[in-house]
Amino acid sequence: MKPPNHRTPDTPQGSASPAPGHPVTLKNVAARAGVSVSTASRALNGQARKYRISPTTEKAVRQVAADLGFQASQVARSLRLKRSGLIGVIVPDISNPFFASIAREVSLGVEALGFSVLLGDSREETEIEQRLVDQLRAKQVEALLVCPVGVESDHLVKLDRSGLPVVVADRVFDGIELPSVTSDNRAAARAVAEVLIEQGHRKIGVLSGIRDSLPAKTRLQGLTDAAEQAGFNLDSSSLAGNAFTEQSGYDATLELMDRDPEMTAIFAMCTPAAIGSMRALAERGYAIPRDMSIVAFDDHPFADLMKTPLTVSVQDIPRLGQLATAVLLKRLDVDSSPQALPPPGTSADSPSSASLWKVPTTLLQRSSVAVPRHKGDRAASSRVQQTRSF
Amino acid sequence: MKPPNHRTPDTPQGSASPAPGHPVTLKNVAARAGVSVSTASRALNGQARKYRISPTTEKAVRQVAADLGFQASQVARSLRLKRSGLIGVIVPDISNPFFASIAREVSLGVEALGFSVLLGDSREETEIEQRLVDQLRAKQVEALLVCPVGVESDHLVKLDRSGLPVVVADRVFDGIELPSVTSDNRAAARAVAEVLIEQGHRKIGVLSGIRDSLPAKTRLQGLTDAAEQAGFNLDSSSLAGNAFTEQSGYDATLELMDRDPEMTAIFAMCTPAAIGSMRALAERGYAIPRDMSIVAFDDHPFADLMKTPLTVSVQDIPRLGQLATAVLLKRLDVDSSPQALPPPGTSADSPSSASLWKVPTTLLQRSSVAVPRHKGDRAASSRVQQTRSF
DNA sequence: TTGAAAGCGCTAACAG
């Protein structure tokens, strides 16, 4: 019943498919090539020279291997070599482009070296994170990159001490000895806070991410720095929210507006929170930046096409991921080609531990900031799309 | 030099960390518990009943295992059981939220069953996809979910035939026997095209994704359907672009505007292309929807906060991912608890192969469509935020 | 220049 002119597509690669459920093993190859498994192994592992295997034999073995579509079982290999070629990556939410990008960089960075990435999604829960760590450990990952939920680090430290290299990114911890990479959140926060302050804002509401997480604390610190430098203090009641989510931003905004009707600006610790905030403001009939100014962190591809393009501090996510990968590989004693790993503590001013890498961020000024409302000045946002790096 | 009041944090979980580089093995546990490895193995694998192991022994073994922080090596286990507990997921770009969400669903769906996800990012290149497939195969994945680059399926089919279950999602292939899950692109395209047509648009430019990919072909088909039903034909010159990217959308838009100045609407096959298009239009001083209407596929969290909220057909991504996971698990003979796997071919009208699952999409009408420009009517977009499912 | 054999850590007959 096949069409008359049907030509069997004779696999040009010459690699035949093994019989289902009967994977071709090194033994098969050896047998078919008429050599021992040891010789076959050596021939295929580029050890021909080392063991002075005759070129003829080597070729023969390689040929047979190709014909049979042989692929050495990495699990058998792992067992023998005690190297799994697996790297674990655990993030709070892989559908968040921030974490996805980090995972991507790791994947791209290690793939060429024969490693593969085992992915874990902790759903922002420390307990799940914990479980995933165990699961991946059992799978014999050789190293772990984790973007922790951010509140608890004991299990990670212990793991690292037990001999499994762990590096953390983004939600790093205070004064911990785990190698960490993060954005320079303090400088970033200070810079973005300054654009608010320069316009005259003093009553600034803060939409906080997870309170106990270092990024949240550090960003708050940066804001405080800026305020102090401008000669005023932040009202402690101007802080609300406790998650890096849209919902949190929405709720916190409403809460803050009720707490202090004088508030003229919002400092959102992440884009989702800023979005939630904008919804809340819209519901209350506030226009941005006329009635309320707002700044945030991070960007997304269409940010400039929004109704109110946000002024933000954007993290260099790929850099973050690449750096984390480099640190990881260095701990595995694999030399990462991209470029030499820079020394930790790129940013000078803070008491950076011996293993904290900080990557600079970029300030993107758009049009979500104007002078405080009581002046009613509509045309206040002067500098648009001006970029400054620091 | 340590602080005077430093108390050693005595690990309350009671699970000691193994000596670095000297992982605790089943043998250790057995020895310490005074039993043989087999007994230890059985006790720890819940086979106590089956082998009638005395509760005392079982408890003892479990206790020792806990004390030592024992974790069975999955690689040894895999070798013996011939089951790796690994599922491969290959996507064109994990930093794209669409694919990230799919990966997420797979990860969440299989994690509870003890499986882990091995991630591969093909960077939209078939060659890399190919290489990743090999790499993951060597790592003994038990099944593969791939969102293919979309142009070539031979290697996947061959792989599946060779006994490794493969399921493809999104960029499925025509008339192929691999289990596939995708959105009902034809119906989706028809619906979104109809909102254009109902407003009177006839000169519709198409921003195509990868031409050879089935989603692109199918969406074009849906548009053609709608046009035919309305009694006109699409000009073949109104198609441009060949990638699911912003750049492609930008270039294609410029190209189309030059080719046909009469064009009044744009049909973008993905959000990035639509965004690129909007940039191009902005550069040429076109206002949306006054001077040009536009519809697209897929949504993103802030879509409604854009300058011009797009009318789109949105895919049910989590559903897509869950369905794919269910299909995967079924092929592994694991019963996926969530819900029974529905029969394939959800959508009735097309000659669906025995293993194609189609999931319905939702039409989201926002304000990027108005009547064609020559009437100059500014207030034409009537129905906003109206939702229709089909 | 090549083979034989041991063993990575675990499970599953097959005995007791």
Place this chain on the structure above:
DNA sequence: CTGTTAGCGCTTTCAA
């Protein structure tokens, strides 16, 4: 109720 034994597929001494 428990132990002995034989591998899973591979790498690597050690011997020829």
